[in-house]
Amino acid sequence: MPPTVVELFGAKVKKLPPETLDVLVFCACMGNRFTAEDIALILELELLALFERLKPVLSMGLLMESKSELQFVHDRVQEAVLRLLDAERRRAIHWxxxxxxxxxxxxxxxxxxxxxxxxxxAHLNLGRPEQLDKAATLTLIASTTRPATRLWKPSPPKPPTNTSAPPWRCCRRTAGSAVTRKPSRSTRNWRKPS
Structure with missing residues (x-):
């Protein structure tokens, strides 16, 4: 008996036919939930052919269908599948x-x-770090065009750096309707020598 849940699921996964395992690694790289249409698009398969390849996994109960998505029955199943991949193959799949x-x-x-x-x-970023120009551009577009889903919040606008009083506060009207300048703090208590 394997000592951990991941090793238990790993032992089950290793018994799968190679064509099923090839599809399953793409599913694991897609995440815990994914659509059959996306997997079929990526693998360039018809949906019927995809489900034929996934039939052993579905019958073993490692994948389950929920609404229009497929999902791993447990995140440890996904982890067990991902452990079968070396780093270079995983990057190639993400790309x-x-x-x-x-x-x-x-x-x-x-x-x-x-x-x-x-x-x-995210997949382009995980796929090829040396080709980040396209991935960085998409990340920038994604983060700047969807304010509700931003991972960061833009800082509030900064107040003006000019700390002097606005022009309409530096002057006052006197009785003769002429506009005079308010005395500054330094000159407020100053008196003309007599």
Missing amino acids: RIGHHLLQAVPAGKALAKQDNLFTIA
Whole structure:
């Protein structure tokens, strides 16, 4: 008996057919929840072929369907699958995921209006650190166009640096309707020598 839950799930995962395991690693890199349409798009498979490959995992109860999504039955299952990947293969999978999701954006649609923009940027960032120009651009677009989902809050506007009183407060009207300057603090108590 394996000593940890991850090793228990890892032992089950290793018994899967290779074509199922290939699909499962992409699912694990997508996250705990993902859509079958996204996986089919990334792997360039028909939905029927995708579910044929996932049939052993679904029958073992390692993946479950919830509404329009698939999800790992436990986060330790996802972790067990991810442990099968070396760092270079994992980066390549993330890059492929981000690239395919980016290619699926319709040509006329603005990137800033994409619902999955943060997902695309995250996969590109995890995929190829040496090619951060596209990923950085998407991250910038994502963080500046969606104020409600920003991870950081912009600082409030700073007050003007000029601390002198506004022009309308430095003068006062006198009885003769002429405008005179208010005395400053330093000259308020000063008297003309007699």
